[in-house]
Amino acid sequence: MKFLKGLALSLLSLLLFLSLSILGLVFMLNNTILNPDFVVSEVNSLDITSLAKDALSQQIPQEMESMSDVINDTLTDLEPWIKDQLDTAIHSSYDYLKRESQSLSLVISLEPMKEKLRDNLWQAFLESPPELAGIPPAELEQHFNEFYQQFSQQIPSTFEFNESMISPEIMTQIQQARQYIGYLQLGYKALIGFILLLILLIVLIHHQVRGATRGIGTIFLTYGAIEYGGILAAKHLAATQLPQLEILPTALQTWVPQFLNNLLAPLEMFSLGVLIGGVVLLIVSFVYKPRQPSI
Secondary structure, three states: OHHHHHHHHHHHHHHHHHHHHHHHHHHHHHHOOOOHHHHHHHHHHOOHHHHHHHHHHHHOOHHHHHHHHHHHHHHHHOHHHHHHHHHHHHHHHHHHHOOOOOOOEEEEEOHHHHHHHHHHHHHHHHHOOHHHOOOOHHHHHHHHHHHHHHHHOOOOOEEEEEHHHOOHHHHHHHHHHHHHHHHHHHHHHHHHHHHHHHHHHHHHHHOOHHHHHHHHHHHHHHHHHHHHHHHHHHHHHHHHHHHHOOOOOHHHHOHHHHHHHHHHHHHHHHHHHHHHHHHHHHHHHHHOOOOOOOO
16 A cells, blocks of 8 residues: 555656646746747847848948948937837737737838938938039929939838738648647646646645645755756856857847846746745645644
8 A cells, every 4th residue: 555655646746846847838938938028028128220230231232332321320210110010010920829819910101211211311312412512402302302202112101911921831830830829828727737636636645734745845846946956057058158159140149148038037936936835845844743633
């Protein structure tokens, strides 16, 4: 009988440890990668303007290098607008991935960008060629309007994105992602229920407070200590090694370690909470005095 009891407790303890490990990872994903607010926050902390300038500087032909300053100024002015549009795009995408929306569609007006670009081009137009100094303002503005009209025709008034613009292969992968996310959300709730069931079974098998709290506390303390120590090591490694990678753009060298810290923060909080819970349960197992049977 004692052998069967020990075997059952060993099996339940192993299942509880593994379940806590999985729950911690799912808890982290739900609060980070699968949370649009987290993604928006991380995007907002990124120096989008510098990244866009670096990318555009490699795309602008040599004969149009004079336009680079105008484009850089426009990107700087539009940074709040760009972040607002990214916020909208991210939440719209997550609504679709989480089945809160049945269609993937996004429409963004580019008129604010075109207006800001026109203002910066006009300023550059006034400051650039010295031969324009003697031209009357009305005629100068007419020349500029003709130039800008030809230039702006290459920029649409709105940016539209929907499912029809995605290849069937990519759309299939997106549909699979929607299913996996749905399974993950369902599994998250089921896993919490399974852990509570395992704890209840351990308590019933021990049938005494000291044994149950000591057994569960040991599992909690072991998982919490291992997970929390691993996270601290990973954060230290990221902080010391990632900034030294020259393959990362300058704007990402400081952002990536901070992103990893924020990504691991929910798991760190979860593991620390489990660790503290384990310590409390172990203390209870040592200080608890069973009730003495009455004579």
